[in-house]
Amino acid sequence: MRQETLKIGGMSCAACAKAVEKTVGRIPGVENANVNFATEKLSVTYKDSVITMEDMKQVIKKAGFTAQNDIELREVTIPIGGMSCAACAMGAQKKIGKLDGISDVSVNFATERANVVYDPYKIRISHIKEVIRQAGYEPMDMDSSSKMDDEGIRRQREIGGLKLKFIVSLIFTLPLLYIAMGHMMGLAVPAFVEPSANPMNFAVVQLALTIPVMIAGNKFYTIGFKSLFRKSPNMDSLIAIGTAAAVIYGIYAILQISNGNVHYVKDLYFESAAVIITLILLGKSLEAVSKGKTSEAIKKLMGLQPKTAIVISGGKEIVMAVEEVEVGDIVLVRPGEKIPVDGTVVEGYTLVDESMLTGESIPVEKSTGDAVIGASMNKNGAIRLKATKVGKDTALSQIVKLVEDAQGSKAPIAKMADVISGYFVPVVIAVASGAALMWYLYSGDATFALTIFISVLVIACPCALGLATPTAIMVGTGKGAECGVLIKGGEPLETTHKIGTVVFDKTGTITQGKPQVTDIVSAGTYSQDKILGLAGSAEKGSEHPLGEAIVIEAQIKGIEFKKVEAFKAIPGRGIQVSIEGKEILLGNKRLMDERNITVSLQEESDKLAEEGKTPMFMAAGGKLAGIIAVADTVKESSFEAIKKLHGMGIKIAMITGDNKRTADAIARQVGIDIVLAEVLPQDKANEVKKLQGQGVKVAMVGDGINDAPALAQSNVGMAIGSGTDVAIESADIVLMKSDIMDVVTAIELSRATIKNIKQNLFWAFAYNTAGIPVAAGLLYAFGGPKMNPMFAAAAMSLSSVSVLSNALRLKAFKPSKMN
Numbered sequence: 144m145r146q147e148t149l150k151i152g153g154m155s156c157a158a159c160a161k162a163v164e165k166t167v168g169r170i171p172g173v174e175n176a177n178v179n180f181a182t183e184k185l186s187v188t189y190k191d192s193v194i195t196m197e198d199m200k201q202v203i204k205k206a207g208f209t210a211q212n213d214i215e216l217r218e219v220t221i222p223i224g225g226m227s228c229a230a231c232a233m234g235a236q237k238k239i240g241k242l243d244g245i246s247d248v249s250v251n252f253a254t255e256r257a258n259v260v261y262d263p264y265k266i267r268i269s270h271i272k273e274v275i276r277q278a279g280y281e282p283m284d285m286d287s288s289s290k291m292d293d294e295g296i297r298r299q300r301e302i303g304g305l306k307l308k309f310i311v312s313l314i315f316t317l318p319l320l321y322i323a324m325g326h327m328m329g330l331a332v333p334a335f336v337e338p339s340a341n342p343m344n345f346a347v348v349q350l351a352l353t354i355p356v357m358i359a360g361n362k363f364y365t366i367g368f369k370s371l372f373r374k375s376p377n378m379d380s381l382i383a384i385g386t387a388a389a390v391i392y393g394i395y396a397i398l399q400i401s402n403g404n405v406h407y408v409k410d411l412y413f414e415s416a417a418v419i420i421t422l423i424l425l426g427k428s429l430e431a432v433s434k435g436k437t438s439e440a441i442k443k444l445m446g447l448q449p450k451t452a453i454v455i456s457g458g459k460e461i462v463m464a465v466e467e468v469e470v471g472d473i474v475l476v477r478p479g480e481k482i483p484v485d486g487t488v489v490e491g492y493t494l495v496d497e498s499m500l501t502g503e504s505i506p507v508e509k510s511t512g513d514a515v516i517g518a519s520m521n522k523n524g525a526i527r528l529k530a531t532k533v534g535k536d537t538a539l540s541q542i543v544k545l546v547e548d549a550q551g552s553k554a555p556i557a558k559m560a561d562v563i564s565g566y567f568v569p570v571v572i573a574v575a576s577g578a579a580l581m582w583y584l585y586s587g588d589a590t591f592a593l594t595i596f597i598s599v600l601v602i603a604c605p606c607a608l609g610l611a612t613p614t615a616i617m618v619g620t621g622k623g624a625e626c627g628v629l630i631k632g633g634e635p636l637e638t639t640h641k642i643g644t645v646v647f648d649k650t651g652t653i654t655q656g657k658p659q660v661t662d663i664v665s666a667g668t669y670s671q672d673k674i675l676g677l678a679g680s681a682e683k684g685s686e687h688p689l690g691e692a693i694v695i696e697a698q699i700k701g702i703e704f705k706k707v708e709a710f711k712a713i714p715g716r717g718i719q720v721s722i723e724g725k726e727i728l729l730g731n732k733r734l735m736d737e738r739n740i741t742v743s744l745q746e747e748s749d750k751l752a753e754e755g756k757t758p759m760f761m762a763a764g765g766k767l768a769g770i771i772a773v774a775d776t777v778k779e780s781s782f783e784a785i786k787k788l789h790g791m792g793i794k795i796a797m798i799t800g801d802n803k804r805t806a807d808a809i810a811r812q813v814g815i816d817i818v819l820a821e822v823l824p825q826d827k828a829n830e831v832k833k834l835q836g837q838g839v840k841v842a843m844v845g846d847g848i849n850d851a852p853a854l855a856q857s858n859v860g861m862a863i864g865s866g867t868d869v870a871i872e873s874a875d876i877v878l879m880k881s882d883i884m885d886v887v888t889a890i891e892l893s894r895a896t897i898k899n900i901k902q903n904l905f906w907a908f909a910y911n912t913a914g915i916p917v918a919a920g921l922l923y924a925f926g927g928p929k930m931n932p933m934f935a936a937a938a939m940s941l942s943s944v945s946v947l948s949n950a951l952r953l954k955a956f957k958p959s960k961m962n
Contacts, residue, residue: 150184219268234278315352320418449480517537580592636892636893636897640897707720756772796817796819805820
């Protein structure tokens, strides 16, 4: 017998776990199978002489789930330098993906990063980096306390280097163009380079001016030919082949001129090679500047973090770098200073501006015992706090990581472009060679065939294709972060625009989540104060919002609480306690029915529910004692948010454990389409699944632990930022301002981003679809113009810059509530 633990993927609810358990339990040789849905693990005891682990995994896979050995896979982000186009990214991705131990890999050309999920027992990061080097690229340092600063410095160096190379190439290209084409336009050309008088000087001077330009663009050759020889050609390969062919043919023409064949003076293409390199260097410079702008949201977030902190040690105030602060340190924060780390106030009173995180402009009071967030602004009082989270664990660092991960991810719509980019360059080389050969066979003119060959190679660069999606995602997720909407990746960003139904949890989402006692109705045996006293005593240890409201009301009225001798929570129904030897039940009507307690106040209960109040029944000693009604007021933004969602063609559902009458009353106030009432916490995910079964994409908006399964089941889970860690972890989008108007913002942003991506992809595809046939001489064959390689280079550079510029338009996005 052997016992193994497998990690199961693809489970969305407890029913899935049961299905896996039954499927594995039926396999011959399996003695025992137990699935834990919470940990997503299968513990199985089996006879390895009858069934192998691999066969068992295949059975689980056929059942619709994934299974892998319970090894903690790790995820790492490796910055990669030296990539020049989407084909480079695809080539690096394929190389890494072939390694044993790699579970998932995604290389993003726009962010120049590889996100790798790997098995640390099978492969090391150093091996992954070595494979990246073998592919012709440079893996860079992953961990740095000032990573964003390093990234900014690197980006500036890259931009500076490209600008310098462009200027050098321009200095030599302008006189080259004048010499090569001046005489054709009737311009005065120095006699010693006049083609008819001094053909040899004319050709050699052009070569001399071209060589510095080629040196300025040397990376196109080193990377391009290296990639070509490795059978993974990229954009640089196209440029290298095209310009090298022009220069080599020019050198051949010089040799012919030296042998007396002076007519070759008309067949020099040095200026084409130089202009191509110069224009592409210009395009690359503009592209680098634009790519730098896409990550400005991260820079703004990082800029919120103070650089230093004042730590109290040995009674002294020590100023140190914020990175040096450790958990447990006592930190002094004076008025007007930013709070350096997350912590708990141990001394002092102040007002703190947390708008950078919550969007709430009104400062929050903070005194001893209150939590404070790093990067928020201390307004008017000196406080001392005990550091609870530092470095990468602070709330701000977690937000930055969320945005970084989202910007580095890929949307499903990008996969098509990635696949095309991977095959595109080899196809282009084949098309260019075929077109050149056909024109040579047709015309017998080698020079014209060479022009066609170079034009096709240069115009067909897949840069625009590779930049179309990731740049829009980078700007879109960054803009979301600025608006307080944290989108965890490209997939939820894309899916959100397809949402047909939004399901809202009621308490704390549509409503304030801070209910108050509004009515107490006695059944006759007990007074109202007695009912409130018993209920308050019963709920004293409860964390349920309705229970808290009862406790607060009892405290306000000065009622003394009695000792609770036994406490039992009944999920989805209420509580059972023992006070002074008497059994007290407090909960909904379902609880009363299950305990066979006659509800004599049904008419009063119905009336309260119709008013939007939640009636809670209390029984003592097996008889109804009375009703306590609690009302939770609707958030001011709920009506406006739901109205806007309706205007976007989206249906609204509300899910609650509350009774149907109360739920209907709330629904009428704000305009809910579908009411799902009296739903137990464990059934929320099933209700979401039922809606999905109608063929619509469903978004779930919630804030509690009981919402987590439903958030995970939905197509897009949206967690209220003030909610529980479990809910936020389960969600795809976090609404940091705890304002459901941001649901509208998230959908609007998704629609704007996907529209932008589709525009980018359309123009990238249209450009290549139209450009390649023109460059191959299609128009010329029907009496139209032929494309000069220089115009091809300009068009190629322009296509990449235009795609980036279009993506940057998203920076102007404003949520409708701000318009």
